[in-house]
Each structure stands twice: as C-alpha cells, then as structure tokens.
Amino acid sequence: MHETRVRTTAPEPAVTAPHDRPGGPLPWLTAVGLAFLVLQLVVVVPGSGLAWDETVYVSQAGGNAPPAFFSAPRARGISYLVAPVAALTASTAVLRIYLALLSAGALVAALYVWRKVLPTPVLVCAGAFFAGLWPTLFYGSAAMPNPWCALGALAATGWVARPVRDGAAGRREAVGAGAAVAIVALMRPADGFWLALPLVLAVVVVPGRRRPGVGAALVAGLVAGCAPWTAEAYARYGGLGARLHRAGEIQGGLGWNIAVDDHLRALAGRTLCRPCDIGWESPGTALWLTVLPVLVVVGVVVARRSGRGAVVLLAALTGLSMAVPYLFLVGYAAPRFLLPAYALLSVPLAECLVHLFMRARHARRPGGVALLALVLAAHLTAQFLVVSHVVRVSRATTARFTAMAGALNRSGVKPPCVVSGADAVPIAYYAGCASRQTAGHDASTTPAALREAARHVPTAVLVAPGEAPPAWAGDRRTVPLPPGNGAASYRGYVLPVVAPDGTGQARRPR
Known part of the structure; x- marks a missing residue:
C-alpha cells in the first residue's frame, strides 16, 4: 500500500493593516504633519508676501485690492479656499498660517486614507519624502492650487486602492474617491481629468477588479468639480471650446513639448521657467529626480512580493498620468506643476526605501532604520x-513690489485707483488698486477706457526698464519708483485728467 502525500501550497501572507496594531499609524502621521507645519511656519511664512498668481486668486475673495483679471486657464477653487480669511483680513501672515495649518492637516488625512492597504513605515516614509520636497514646503502655505491637487490626488488614489486590494467597495470608498477628485478638478480641471483617467480605468476596465460604483463616483466628482469652470466658460467666453482654446493660447499652445529637461533645471530654485533657456545652475538639485523612476520601479516590484503590488502600481501609474501633461504637453516648467505626481510617486518610492533599509534579508532592523533616517536627512x-x-528671492521680490506700491501711494495713486503696465498685477494689489491691462494674457481694457478712468480715479502706467511709455498715455506725470535690490528702476506715469474741453492736467498728490 502506497502512502499518498498531499502537497499543499502555503497561502500568500496577508497584508497586516496598520490600524490593527496598537496605536495605528495616526501618531506617526501626526508627527509628520507637525514637522511639515513647523518647517513652513519657521522657514517660509515669516516675511513672505503674495506672489503674482496669489494676488489674482486672493483678490477674488477680498484681500487688499479689487479683483484682478481672471484669465481663461485659472479655476476658482483656491479663491474659495482662502475666502474665509481673505474676506476678513488683508494680512498675508494670517493667510499663510491658515493655509499652513490646512495643508499640514490635509497631508495627515490624505496619508491616513491609505492605512488599510499600506503599513505604517511606508506611510511615514512617503509622507516625509513628499513633505520634505522644497516645492511642497514653499507652496504648502501659498494661495496656489497645486499642493491641493497633490493632496487631493493622494487621497483619491488611496480611496480607490482600498477596493482594488479588498475586492469590495463600500459607499465610503466611492464617496471619498469622488469627493477627492471633485476637489482636484475644482482647483485645476485639467489635473482632475488626468487624475480620474487612470483611476476610472482601474475600476472599470481591469478584469477582476471592476467596481462600476466607484467608477461612477469618480466621473461624478470630475463633472462636479469642473462645473464652475464650465459654467463660467459659457458665461464669459462663449462656450467650453472657446475657453479651452483661449487657455491653450495663454499656456503657449498645448502639444508635443518635451519639457523633462526644463523641470530638471527648474529644481535648482526656479519657481517658473518660461522660457527655460537657462543653464544647469546646480545639477545636484535634480539628482533625486533622475533616480526616482528607478526607485519607483523597484518599489512596485518589492510591493508585489509583499502582496501590495496592485495598490502601489496604481499609485505609480496615477502619478505618471498626472506628470504626462507637464512633461510632454506644456512647453515650460514650474516645479509646482509636478506636486501631484510627486505625492503619488512617494508611495512606491517609500516601498523601495523601506524594503532596502528595513526588510532586506540581511539587514538588521535598527541599523536599517538608522540608514533610512540618514538618507532622509540628506534629502531634507x-x-x-x-x-x-x-x-530669499521671494522676499526680495515682495520688498521691491511693496516699495513701488508705496511710491505710487505717496504720489497720489491711492485707493480707489487703477494700475496698468509691467508687473501691474502684484504691484496694484500691494497699492490697493485695481489692475487693468491693455494687451497680453490679462488684457481686460483699452487705452481709451484707461484715459476715461483717469477722469474719476488716480490711474498709473508702469513701464519696465528700457521700454518707452505708451504713446496713448498723453501728457503724463512721472512717478519716481525705487529700484529695489539693485534692479534697474521701473518708471511710473500718472495719466492726465482730461477735462471736458479736451485739456488735461495730471493728478497731484492728495
């Protein structure tokens, strides 16, 4: 009689959810959020002023000046976010602290969504990496949509990752995913599209992982988030197609544009690289980005061995999707554009680093943790x-704009007033004036309308160094403007007040 042996295969080890452990990931994630908050409050917030784009967004809700012209590509999500503070005070410091608190809390919340599919060390490492990037630190307290797109994308992908792993989707996951996509689309409709695309495909097309309810929630969130932008397109631009066309013109035309090298150069500290015809000022600052693709691939591979391959791959592919338009379709670079991609790619990156330093076969846990901490410290x-x-550059620019705004005020250009010309948008905001342009992306008036405005309120035109004042300015009065930080002086001209008989006399200080 022969003995029959039954060969069994050990089941794949289940992924231990961090929330099943005592304490869970929340204390660790809170520590990451607090560190992010403290760094913002200590390094970025003191002495900071509003940049050009920020003055546009904040002025829509209050702040120090009338609403600036709102161009076709912009969405009003960030104006809604700052409205509770901007409507009450023009203090930039208060606004910065408010946004820093919100961004730190949102970072913790977005990471916490992943607690059922990723272990605590991976979550903490991902959060530390993303929060430590200089664009994240710099824009965390800024009135800009990009960090909120990043945190919304991280949360949305986390909500979708849960049914992808568990095979079942409850109402909570569907509502969470849809709401997060809506927030991203409200901030930047294009980012909402590139976020929703891979997530919808993951839950509708992939065999064995179809979750039509989640897919419907994602589409509904995208539509809801884009609704204000779409409604404004019909109200102001004559339709959605017309606004999309104008937005493309302002962005230099959307098409095949390889901007990878532009983004690498911009990491040296350029907040906007347009055109990005600068040299490699500091190649070392882009080193981490050049090795990031390799680390992400390794992270996906090791996550698969740990039973988390599907969710980590989802994060990687969604991050790649959100990077595609800025790396290959837009002909200029700004580090903030890639914040959503960085947030999502931090997940497979963290898987890679935690595996290499804490789970490798011959690694000793205390030594691995110390080495991982050393790597993060070097990065930070x-x-x-x-x-x-x-x-430092931002504060110098703020000081220069503030000085020029003060010179205009002292020369009689006080609220209510109008400022046009070079850098008129931020300078007008600091002076408490409306900004109106006769040409360019922000064109919203005509020379005749400016001359008419000068009959009622002080109206000034700013001219950049080396340029001549516009001929239509007439018999204008020159306003001396401070150069600021060694820069060549701008020149300001106060338009004459035209009398009914056609004679004109420039306004005098009041």
Missing part, C-alpha cells in the same frame, strides 16, 4: 538649502 538638507534660496 538638500531640499532645505534650495527652499531657503527660493524664500
């Missing part, structure tokens, strides 16, 4: 040096 040090440089 490099990012700190760049963000310190960016903050």
Whole structure:
C-alpha cells in the first residue's frame, strides 16, 4: 500500500493593516504633519508676501485690492479656499498660517486614507519624502492650487486602492474617491481629468477588479468639480471650446513639448521657467529626480512580493498620468506643476526605501532604520538649502513690489485707483488698486477706457526698464519708483485728467 502525500501550497501572507496594531499609524502621521507645519511656519511664512498668481486668486475673495483679471486657464477653487480669511483680513501672515495649518492637516488625512492597504513605515516614509520636497514646503502655505491637487490626488488614489486590494467597495470608498477628485478638478480641471483617467480605468476596465460604483463616483466628482469652470466658460467666453482654446493660447499652445529637461533645471530654485533657456545652475538639485523612476520601479516590484503590488502600481501609474501633461504637453516648467505626481510617486518610492533599509534579508532592523533616517536627512538638507534660496528671492521680490506700491501711494495713486503696465498685477494689489491691462494674457481694457478712468480715479502706467511709455498715455506725470535690490528702476506715469474741453492736467498728490 502506497502512502499518498498531499502537497499543499502555503497561502500568500496577508497584508497586516496598520490600524490593527496598537496605536495605528495616526501618531506617526501626526508627527509628520507637525514637522511639515513647523518647517513652513519657521522657514517660509515669516516675511513672505503674495506672489503674482496669489494676488489674482486672493483678490477674488477680498484681500487688499479689487479683483484682478481672471484669465481663461485659472479655476476658482483656491479663491474659495482662502475666502474665509481673505474676506476678513488683508494680512498675508494670517493667510499663510491658515493655509499652513490646512495643508499640514490635509497631508495627515490624505496619508491616513491609505492605512488599510499600506503599513505604517511606508506611510511615514512617503509622507516625509513628499513633505520634505522644497516645492511642497514653499507652496504648502501659498494661495496656489497645486499642493491641493497633490493632496487631493493622494487621497483619491488611496480611496480607490482600498477596493482594488479588498475586492469590495463600500459607499465610503466611492464617496471619498469622488469627493477627492471633485476637489482636484475644482482647483485645476485639467489635473482632475488626468487624475480620474487612470483611476476610472482601474475600476472599470481591469478584469477582476471592476467596481462600476466607484467608477461612477469618480466621473461624478470630475463633472462636479469642473462645473464652475464650465459654467463660467459659457458665461464669459462663449462656450467650453472657446475657453479651452483661449487657455491653450495663454499656456503657449498645448502639444508635443518635451519639457523633462526644463523641470530638471527648474529644481535648482526656479519657481517658473518660461522660457527655460537657462543653464544647469546646480545639477545636484535634480539628482533625486533622475533616480526616482528607478526607485519607483523597484518599489512596485518589492510591493508585489509583499502582496501590495496592485495598490502601489496604481499609485505609480496615477502619478505618471498626472506628470504626462507637464512633461510632454506644456512647453515650460514650474516645479509646482509636478506636486501631484510627486505625492503619488512617494508611495512606491517609500516601498523601495523601506524594503532596502528595513526588510532586506540581511539587514538588521535598527541599523536599517538608522540608514533610512540618514538618507532622509540628506534629502531634507538638500531640499532645505534650495527652499531657503527660493524664500530669499521671494522676499526680495515682495520688498521691491511693496516699495513701488508705496511710491505710487505717496504720489497720489491711492485707493480707489487703477494700475496698468509691467508687473501691474502684484504691484496694484500691494497699492490697493485695481489692475487693468491693455494687451497680453490679462488684457481686460483699452487705452481709451484707461484715459476715461483717469477722469474719476488716480490711474498709473508702469513701464519696465528700457521700454518707452505708451504713446496713448498723453501728457503724463512721472512717478519716481525705487529700484529695489539693485534692479534697474521701473518708471511710473500718472495719466492726465482730461477735462471736458479736451485739456488735461495730471493728478497731484492728495
């Protein structure tokens, strides 16, 4: 009689959810959020002013000046976000603190969504990496939509990752995913589309993982988030197609544009690289981005061995999707554009680093943790040096614009007033004036309308160094403007007040 042996295969080890452990990931994630908050409050917030784009968004809700012209590509999500503060005070410091608190809390919340599919060390490492990037630190307290797109994308992908892993989707996952996509689309409709695309495909097309309810929630969130932008397109631009066309013109035309090298150069501390015809000022600042694709691939591979391959691959593919338009379709670079991609790619990156330093076969856990901490410390040090440089440049620009605004006020250009010309948008905001342009992306008036406005309110035109004042300015009065930080002086001209008989006399200080 022969003995029959039954060969069995050990089941794949289940992924231990971090929330099943005592304490869970929340205390660790809270520590990451607090560190992010403190760095913003200590390094970025003190002495900072509103940049050009920020003055546009904040002025829609209050702040220090009438609403600036709102161009076709912009969406009003960030104006809604700052409205509770901007409607009450023009203090930039209060606004910065408000946004820093919100962004730190949102970072913790977005990471916490992943608690059922990723272990605590991966979550903490991903959060530390993303929060430590200089664009994240610099824009965390800024009135800009990009960090909110990043945090919304991280949360949306986390909500979708849960049914992808568990095979079942409850109402909570569907509502969470739809709401997060809506927030991203409200901030930047294009980002909402590139976020929803891979997530919808993951839950509708992939065999064995179809969750039509989640897919419907994602589409509904995208439509809801884009609704204000679409309604405004019909109200102001004559339709959605017309607004999309105008938005493309302002962005230099959307098409095949390889901007990878532009983004690498911009990481040296350029908040906007347009055109990005600069040299490699500091190649070392882009080193981490050049190795990021390799680390992401390794992270996906090791996550698969741990039973988390599907969710980590989802994060990687969604991050890649959100990077595609800025790397290959837009002909210029700004580090903030890639914040959503960085947030999502931090997940497979963290899987890679945690595996290499804490789970490798011959690694000792205490030594691995120390080495991982050393790698993160080196990364944070490099990012700190760049963000310190960016903050210094930002403060210098703010000081220059503030000085010019003060010179205009002292020359009689006081609220209510109108400012046009070079850098008129931020300078007008600091002066408490409306900004109106006769040409360019923000064209919203005509020379005749400006001359008419001068009959009722002080109206000034700013001219950049080396340029001549516009001929239509007439018998204008020159306003001396401070150069600021060694820069060549702008020139300001106060338009004459035209009398009914056609004679004109420039306004005098009041």
